[in-house]
Amino acid sequence: MRTIAFQRLHPDARVPARAHPDDAGFDLHAVESARILPGARVAVGCGFAMALPEGTAGLVVPRSGLALRDGATVLNAPGLIDAGYRGEVKVVLVNHDATAELRVEPGDRIAQLVVIDLPPVAFAETATLPESQRGSGGFGSTGTTA
Numbered sequence: 001m002r003t004i005a006f007q008r009l010h011p012d013a014r015v016p017a018r019a020h021p022d023d024a025g026f027d028l029h030a031v032e033s034a035r036i037l038p039g040a041r042v043a044v045g046c047g048f049a050m051a052l053p054e055g056t057a058g059l060v061v062p063r064s065g066l067a068l069r070d071g072a073t074v075l076n077a078p079g080l081i082d083a084g085y086r087g088e089v090k091v092v093l094v095n096h097d098a099t100a101e102l103r104v105e106p107g108d109r110i111a112q113l114v115v116i117d118l119p120p121v122a123f124a125e126t127a128t129l130p131e132s133q134r135g136s137g138g139f140g141s142t143g144t145t146a
Contacts, residue, residue, distance in 0.1 A: 002053050004115070009088050010047030012106055016113050025061060025112025028091060034104040036095040041075050043090045044104055052083040052115065059114045060091055066110065071097035074111050081113075089113075 006015055016026035031047030052058055060079030067073045075094040091111040095102040104110060134142070 002056070004053065005051040007049045008047065009049055010045070013047030014107075015048075025114050027063075027109045028060065028089065028111045028113055029106075030091075030104050030108045030110050031106055032104075033106060034093070034102075036072070036093060036102040036104070038095055038097050038099055038101065041092055041094040042104075043092050044110055046089040046091065046110075049086050049088055050081075051086065052081065054083050055118055055120075056083055056115055057081060057118055058089075059116060060089075061112050061114055063109060063111060070100075070102050071095060072102050078114070079111075 010031040012031045014027075014029045016028055018026055028046050030044045032045050034042045034044050036042050050058075058081035060074055060077070060081065062073040062077055072093050072095050075092040079092065081089065093102070093104070093110060
């Protein structure tokens with residue numbers, strides 16, 4: 001098991017934790033209030049910084065209950081936290097509800113953090129690419145016929 005260094009920047013910050021032992025995501029909690037009008041977005045602070053291990057990244061992903069119940073999601077889902085980042089973890093929430101404002105209060109679970117391993121990779125320029133079944137088919141091309 002890897003350990004992630006956690007620094008509390010706000011007295012009410014909570015250590016990210018899984019609700020169940022086999023959950024992929026660690027709950028992220030707000031440390032501040034926010035009022036998000038329909039169609040608006042706000043960065044909500046979680047009150048902590050961390051040091052992800054080298055070779056990993058943190059993905060900030062939406063909570064399905066918040067999306068279903070309130071029409072809110074993480075705007076840049078998944079948000080990416082690089083291992084070298086040492087600033088406060090914040091979540092950019094957007095309110096997709098057409099009429100109701102979203103209120104976030106300190107302690108509310110607003111997103112999840114998934115920590116992933118990153119394989120070492122390098123890009124190598126080439127004049128041609130190997131063939132594949134999909135080829136250059138792009139947006140909306142899967143399952144259609146020409």
